Amino acid sequence: MSNAPSPIIPLTISALLAELTDYTIPIYQRNYAWAAPEIEQLIQDVIDYAKSSPDKRYYIGTLVVSADTSKARSAFITVDGQQRLTTLFILHAVLRQKYGSVREQHMKLRFQCRPLSDDTLQAIANGNIAKGRSAYATTIMAAYDICQLALEDKLTLERIDIATFMHYFYEHVVIFRVGLRQDTDLNHYFEIMNSRGEQLEKHEVLKARLMGVFNNDVEGARYRACFARIWVACSNMNRYVQHSFPKQQRHYLFGDRDWNKLTIASFDDLVSTIHPEEGIIEGTGVSLSAILSDSDKSLIPVEQDDDNERFHSVINFPNFLLQVLQLEVGTVEIPLDDKRLLDLFQAYMPDEKDERITFVKSFIFHLLKYRFLFDKYVIKREFSTEEDRWSLKCLRWYSPKPNQETVGYVNTFEKSEGAVYSDNRRILMLLSMFHVSHPMQSSKRWLHAALWYLSQQSEVHAEGYVAYLERIAKSFVYDLHLATDKQNGYLTMIHQPVFSRRAASRLDPDKLRFGVINNNLIFNFLDYLLWSKHKDTNNRIRCFEYTFRHSKEHYYPQQPTHPEDIIAEKHLHAFGNLCLISHERNAQLNNALPVDKRKYYSNDKPIDSIKLYLMMQYPHWHIKEIEEHEEEMLDLLKAHM
Numbered sequence: 239m240s241n242a243p244s245p246i247i248p249l250t251i252s253a254l255l256a257e258l259t260d261y262t263i264p265i266y267q268r269n270y271a272w273a274a275p276e277i278e279q280l281i282q283d284v285i286d287y288a289k290s291s292p293d294k295r296y297y298i299g300t301l302v303v304s305a306d307t308s309k310a311r312s313a314f315i316t317v318d319g320q321q322r323l324t325t326l327f328i329l330h331a332v333l334r335q336k337y338g339s340v341r342e343q344h345m346k347l348r349f350q351c352r353p354l355s356d357d358t359l360q361a362i363a364n365g366n367i368a369k370g371r372s373a374y375a376t377t378i379m380a381a382y383d384i385c386q387l388a389l390e391d392k393l394t395l396e397r398i399d400i401a402t403f404m405h406y407f408y409e410h411v412v413i414f415r416v417g418l419r420q421d422t423d424l425n426h427y428f429e430i431m432n433s434r435g436e437q438l439e440k441h442e443v444l445k446a447r448l449m450g451v452f453n454n455d456v457e458g459a460r461y462r463a464c465f466a467r468i469w470v471a472c473s474n475m476n477r478y479v480q481h482s483f484p485k486q487q488r489h490y491l492f493g494d495r496d497w498n499k500l501t502i503a504s505f506d507d508l509v510s511t512i513h514p515e516e517g518i519i520e521g522t523g524v525s526l527s528a529i530l531s532d533s534d535k536s537l538i539p540v541e542q543d544d545d546n547e548r549f550h551s552v553i554n555f556p557n558f559l560l561q562v563l564q565l566e567v568g569t570v571e572i573p574l575d576d577k578r579l580l581d582l583f584q585a586y587m588p589d590e591k592d593e594r595i596t597f598v599k600s601f602i603f604h605l606l607k608y609r610f611l612f613d614k615y616v617i618k619r620e621f622s623t624e625e626d627r628w629s630l631k632c633l634r635w636y637s638p639k640p641n642q643e644t645v646g647y648v649n650t651f652e653k654s655e656g657a658v659y660s661d662n663r664r665i666l667m668l669l670s671m672f673h674v675s676h677p678m679q680s681s682k683r684w685l686h687a688a689l690w691y692l693s694q695q696s697e698v699h700a701e702g703y704v705a706y707l708e709r710i711a712k713s714f715v716y717d718l719h720l721a722t723d724k725q726n727g728y729l730t731m732i733h734q735p736v737f738s739r740r741a742a743s744r745l746d747p748d749k750l751r752f753g754v755i756n757n758n759l760i761f762n763f764l765d766y767l768l769w770s771k772h773k774d775t776n777n778r779i780r781c782f783e784y785t786f787r788h789s790k791e792h793y794y795p796q797q798p799t800h801p802e803d804i805i806a807e808k809h810l811h812a813f814g815n816l817c818l819i820s821h822e823r824n825a826q827l828n829n830a831l832p833v834d835k836r837k838y839y840s841n842d843k844p845i846d847s848i849k850l851y852l853m854m855q856y857p858h859w860h861i862k863e864i865e866e867h868e869e870e871m872l873d874l875l876k877a878h879m
Contacts, residue, residue, distance in 0.1 A: 288406035380821035475551035661700030675759035752811035814868025832859035
């Protein structure tokens with residue numbers, strides 16, 4: 239038998255599904271783990287390409303497989319790409335069951351030694367979820383729900399019909415199937431695949447293009463060295479940028495014996511630290527030739543600090559590059575779509591040589607500037623030994639004893655770590671509200687707003703930052719999502735120096751009904767208003783934290799167990815009966831009556847939603863309570879217009 243690898247085969251989704259082929263996900267791979275950010279991004283990518291390039295193919299990635307010769311028919315063991323393959327399988331099931339897709343499916347997908355996951359996939363494929371959702375794998379059922387909700391919301395928002403989406407999805411989305419040699423040690427290969435990081439990505443191509451504008455002389459070499467230093471330092475979004483510079487350079491760049499402010503004002507300031515005669519970066523002992531040769535791994539060595547696993551960024555590096563480009567471009571709105579990273583930068587690169595150099599020098603300096611502001615004034619997810627929480631902290635140098643240096647992470651706007659009444663906590667609440675409402679990288683206009691505001695301040699004060707973030711939240715909610723007439727785009731709202739008073743008549747109550755609400759920010763902003771109102775008097779509300787909740791739940795159920803308990807849609811789908819919870823909770827509580835939901839949320843369970851918490855304070859819940867609660871919530875929204 240030949241050990242030659244199978245050819246690389248491009249398969250449309252239609253062709254993938256139509257093959258008489260079994261795919262098995264082996265036990266050594268992690269279980270299905272994609273959630274709303276990844277699934278929504280996949281659907282958004284398909285929509286983007288269907289609209290912008292309807293006749294071109296969209297290459298969605300690779301599926302690495304090994305032939306399984308133990309099966310009677312064509313069969314593969316899935317080595318890499320199972321998360322994407324499983325999602326495509328689930329999305330096809332949604333299209334078939336909800337939208338009437340008639341595409342043939344002979345392909346089968348199975349989990350090895352995971353009967354719960356396997357049963358769930360088969361139930362979804364057959365459209366027969368008969369046992370009740372608690373009997374199935376939570377993450378897969380959640381993905382099924384997310385696909386349904388995201389499709390409905392995005393098709394409406396992007397104004398694309400389902401027939402167009404399905405045609406493009408099945409006929410133009412392509413996945414590459416790559417076969418391995420049959421003598422490959424799959425466990426070892428899988429370990430390598432999970433630890434690799436050497437693929438040439440778009441941002442690496444962009445880096446080479448931008449560095450290429452500098453001349454091939456000594457001055458150009460210094461420019462390229464400093465450019466590379468900044469680029470590499472900024473590219474690891476999960477560690478504070480100071481840690482990616484040598485210790486002596488931290489004192490120069492971020493304040494001597496401080497490390498908490500950016501002291502340079504331009505790219506040339508950074509270049510001036512290089513001794514042209516010696517070609518050595520000041521304070522490092524590393525030559526330019528060492529910096530410029532080989533790969534990024536040969537750059538200036540840095541200490542092994544512990545924040546690389548302690549903190550997790552809310553955005554990845556390619557999308558952060560687009561955020562900086564948007565800030566550089568100004569009032570021209572660009573798509574925050576990293577698939578178009580190279581094209582978007584090319585569109586704004588000047589043609590003339592000197593202007594290109596000026597553009598690149600300005601961009602790389604501002605990349606460092608905005609990255610510093612991002613680390614100091616934008617939330618991260620912080621992982622400790624016992625829990626993970628949102629944090630808003632800055633890095634500071636200090637010397638606890640003579641001749642002893644260390645760094646610490648302290649709340650950006652005060653020294654106390656546990657202040658629940660502080661401006662630091664209020665800013666953290668606002669930023670996490672924006673982030674969980676817009677989990678996709680391409681939808682983080684709020685981050686552009688925050689960075690733009692921060693860049694305009696000679697000194698950032700908590701009160702002003704809070705006021706600006708609240709104004710942006712109101713603009714997004716009242717002038718975009720709930721307005722009877724949408725007057726402004728994102729950039730106009732972000733850059734508008736004075737926010738006009740809004741008339742209550744501009745708020746369209748019909749946009750608050752189930753099936754019409756187009757953004758979870760509405761629920762999350764209302765929770766922020768409720769938190770602000772009740773945090774001083776209610777400890778459970780005071781301790782509320784935002785989580786990723788994407789399921790719009792009916793507190794009074796749509797399909798109660800007894801038909802006589804059904805209420806009219808006018809009340810069922812009213813805003814007063816709706817709240818935002820996780821897909822997992824929705825699966826568990828979907829058809830439970832309010833009295834049973836109250837029992838589930840015992841006093842020791844964290845609050846999913848402040849709005850839901852207040853709804854559960856009613857001893858009874860029916861039409862009268864729905865109307866009363868809705869009026870109270872609408873009054874609160876109108877009071878803050």
